[in-house]
Amino acid sequence: MTTEPRAxxxxxxAIEVVGLLKSFGDHEVLRGLDxxxxxxxxxxxxxxxxxGKTTAIRILSTLLRPDGGRAAIDGHDVATEPxxxxxxxxxxxxxxxxxxxxxxxxxxxxxxxxRHIADPAATADTMLARFGLTEAGDRRxxxxxxxxxxxxxxxxxxxxxxxxxxxxxxxxxxxxxARIEVWRTVRELAAQGTTILLTTQHLEEAEQLADRIxxxxxxxxxxxxxxxxxxxxxxxxxxxxxxxxPSLEEIFLSVxxxxx
Amino acid sequence: xxxxLTDTVVLTRRSLRHVLRSPDTIITTAITPIAMLLLFVYVFxxxxxxxxxxxxxxxxxxxxxxxxxxxxxxxAYTSYRLFLDLQSGFLDRLRSMPIARSAVLWAHVLTSxxxxxxxxxxxxxxxxxxxxxSGAGLLAWLGVLGIMVVFTLALTWLAVVAGLTAKSTDGAGxxxxxxxxxxxxxxxxxxxxxxxxxxxxxxxxxxxTSIVDTLRRLYAEEPLGDDVWTALAWCVGLLVLAYALxxxxxxxxxxx
Numbered sequence: 001m002t003t004e005p006r007a008x009x010x011x012x013x014a015i016e017v018v019g020l021l022k023s024f025g026d027h028e029v030l031r032g033l034d035x036x037x038x039x040x041x042x043x044x045x046x047x048x049x050x051x052g053k054t055t056a057i058r059i060l061s062t063l064l065r066p067d068g069g070r071a072a073i074d075g076h077d078v079a080t081e082p083x084x085x086x087x088x089x090x091x092x093x094x095x096x097x098x099x100x101x102x103x104x105x106x107x108x109x110x111x112x113x114x115r116h117i118a119d120p121a122a123t124a125d126t127m128l129a130r131f132g133l134t135e136a137g138d139r140r141x142x143x144x145x146x147x148x149x150x151x152x153x154x155x156x157x158x159x160x161x162x163x164x165x166x167x168x169x170x171x172x173x174x175x176x177x178a179r180i181e182v183w184r185t186v187r188e189l190a191a192q193g194t195t196i197l198l199t200t201q202h203l204e205e206a207e208q209l210a211d212r213i214x215x216x217x218x219x220x221x222x223x224x225x226x227x228x229x230x231x232x233x234x235x236x237x238x239x240x241x242x243x244x245x246p247s248l249e250e251i252f253l254s255v256x257x258x259x260x
Numbered sequence: 261x262x263x264x265l266t267d268t269v270v271l272t273r274r275s276l277r278h279v280l281r282s283p284d285t286i287i288t289t290a291i292t293p294i295a296m297l298l299l300f301v302y303v304f305x306x307x308x309x310x311x312x313x314x315x316x317x318x319x320x321x322x323x324x325x326x327x328x329x330x331x332x333x334x335x336a337y338t339s340y341r342l343f344l345d346l347q348s349g350f351l352d353r354l355r356s357m358p359i360a361r362s363a364v365l366w367a368h369v370l371t372s373x374x375x376x377x378x379x380x381x382x383x384x385x386x387x388x389x390x391x392x393x394s395g396a397g398l399l400a401w402l403g404v405l406g407i408m409v410v411f412t413l414a415l416t417w418l419a420v421v422a423g424l425t426a427k428s429t430d431g432a433g434x435x436x437x438x439x440x441x442x443x444x445x446x447x448x449x450x451x452x453x454x455x456x457x458x459x460x461x462x463x464x465x466x467x468x469t470s471i472v473d474t475l476r477r478l479y480a481e482e483p484l485g486d487d488v489w490t491a492l493a494w495c496v497g498l499l500v501l502a503y504a505l506x507x508x509x510x511x512x513x514x515x516x
Contacts (some may be wrong), residue, residue, distance in 0.1 A: 061356055062355075062356060063514070086357055089356065090356070091352065093349040093353065096348075096349070096353060097349035097353040100348075101278045101281050101282070102270075102274065110274055114267060114354070114356065114359050123500055140414050156353070222337060
């Protein structure tokens with residue numbers, strides 16, 4: 001369970017966390033978090049509400065200082081080299097952080113200018129096309145649906161080609177169609193080699209997207225491995241014959257006609 | 261260093277767009293003081309004796325107070341916009357990007373300065389249309405501008421504190437109400453001579469009176485006296501205090 005499927009000895013892990021500690025007052029949120037994510041992989045941090053997922057993401061994205069332990073992105077320590085870390089990462093937080101007053105295009109240009117890329121306007125156009133937002137590009141983000149906002153949010157995070165992307169509960173609050181859109185996006189990014197750390201409370205989401213899964217509970221990782229490895233922890237499967245009924249989700253998707 | 265500048269410019273342009281696209285912010289910032297100007301000059305003005313000798317129009321007396329009220333009502337939008345950035349996670353997005361961190365707050369402050377100067381210009385234009393006249397030279401007007409800039413910066417940094425510490429959008433803008441009330445307890449509308457003892461004492465020792473009197477003397481080409489130092493001390497002192505408080509609230513809000 002500790003083997004690294006894709007890391008080569010010459011590359012540091014994309015994300016390396018050792019013994020991370022964080023408390024808020026008397027409340028210990030992280031009590032020795034360990035996590036290693038290989039470059040180019042999708043890693044899911046699975047845990048219930050309040051397990052410390054968001055706190056871990058906030059420390060990794062330099063928004064919060066850890067009380068103890070060590071965390072590094074591409075070999076750069078988040079506490080001592082935050083500027084280098086910010087060059088490498090992008091954060092898509094729990095709430096879609098788009099500017100509602102600006103249009104989709106303007107939002108993307110803004111990020112491009114702040115990341116000092118060569119041609120922010122052209123990159124914005126490319127991103128709009130890639131995320132199916134070209135039509136909506138000149139409309140204010142306030143007029144977008146939840147799924148469109150999330151796509152714009154993720155598109156903004158990708159401007160400047162960060163090598164590590166944090167997605168904090170990327171599908172919370174989205175309807176099933178929008179959730180599937182986000183999943184498709186994550187798979188495309190993974191195929192292009194972006195390292196993704198995503199947090200989720202939905203087991204199915206982790207199952208759908210992640211190469212490896214860590215279960216965060218009580219401020220520590222209690223289990224880590226591939227889906228197969230996690231399944232092996234359970235008692236062996238028995239064969240039973242049960243009439244398969246469609247889930248409500250399958251019904252919903254077939255009725256609204258977007259199940260593909 | 262150049263990234264501080266370019267990042268600040270980029271973010272300032274962004275929040276100026278917010279100002280341009282929310283007409284209500286322009287309306288409340290400029291229209292309310294203009295309405296007060298009209299009300300006080302054309303309704304109450306005839307009953308107010310400012311004792312400044314014949315020929316002195318009440319609009320001349322009133323304008324400085326109205327200018328301060330313009331700024332006090334204008335800065336509330338800075339709290340509001342900053343609070344929305346915090347609440348929406350937009351500030352977190354910016355803070356996790358490789359940009360100059362001071363650019364985030366300075367962009368809001370510069371936007372406030374630009375927006376308030378535009379509102380102030382509108383108010384002055386209306387005052388001119390109502391008969392405000394001044395023979396003051398460029399230097400005196402630069403003095404007026406300088407005081408207004410420092411005053412606006414001071415109130416804006418206070419607005420930043422309010423925006424960073426607010427728990428709701430209502431709370432974010434609410435800090436401005438006491439500021440709007442202060443000019444009424446000063447020499448902004450009437451001279452302090454007729455006020456009862458304790459009120460008069462308060463009026464003569466609070467910042468608005470010295471600032472208003474200094475502005476009035478600047479464009480009336482009168483000798484400035486000591487008031488100018490009192491006014492500057494209040495403005496600069498307030499600015500330094502507000503800036504320090506804003507930095508502290510920023511650190512608190514973004515750590516822990």
